[in-house]
Amino acid sequence: MLKRVGFIFFALFSCYMGMIESQKWKHLTNELEVNVAASKVWELYRYLGISKLAAQELKNMIQSVDVLKGDGGVGTIIKFTFVPGNSSYTEKFSVIDDLKRVKVTKGLEGGCLAMGCSVEIVGFDIIERTHNSCIIKSDIAYAVKKEFKANNPKPDIQLLADFAQVAKRVLETQHGHGV
Known part of the structure; x- marks a missing residue:
């Protein structure tokens, strides 16, 4: 049920933004269980924390993360420059829902x-499982130009999976669940 809530929220937001027309949406999804409270994981994902942490920890993939506008709230625009520095991705934070622990960005x-997609939407859901565990669900919805x-x-879900792995390792270590 919780998984559907995130997707429904995403679909409603997309309709509101006028992004769903006759395009056929494709999805790539990654889920990772973390042995830390959902509230702690959300603190990292909610603003710019996960982007900055990923830039520090994934230097072999990310050359830099630059905040072009904003402070991590809705409307923030960030640019990822990838190693070796000849490709980049810029996104805007479109939705941040603290109650549902959902963050949506638009490419x-x-x-x-740059490869022929007409739209790319990235969603993060932090789904509580127990008091001390949750799931980081990353979803990329995209449509391809005719x-x-x-x-x-298609986008690369592996980078978001790597973000989640970094979050898991760092947060579990900070909260005494590290391996």
Whole structure:
């Protein structure tokens, strides 16, 4: 049920933003269980924390993370520059729901958009399982422009899976659950 709540929230938001028309949406999803309270994981994902942490921990993939506008709230625009520095991805924080622990960003340029996608939406759901465990669910929804369908462009969910792994390792270590 909780998984559906996140998707429904995403779909409603997309309709509100006028992004769902006749496009066929595709999804890539990653889920990772973390042995830390959902509230602690949300603190990291809610603002700029996960982006900054990933930039520190994934230097082999991320050259830099630059905040172009905002302070981590809705409307914030950030740019990821990837190693070796010739590709980038810019996104805007569209939804931050503290009650549901949901964050949604919309791709502005780069990433899948540079390969023929017409839209790329990234959603993060922090789903409480128990008092001291939760699931980090990362979802990329995207649509491909007609003229690029034969090329089958798609975003890379692995980077978001790596973000979640970094969050898990750091938070579990901080909260005494580290291996």
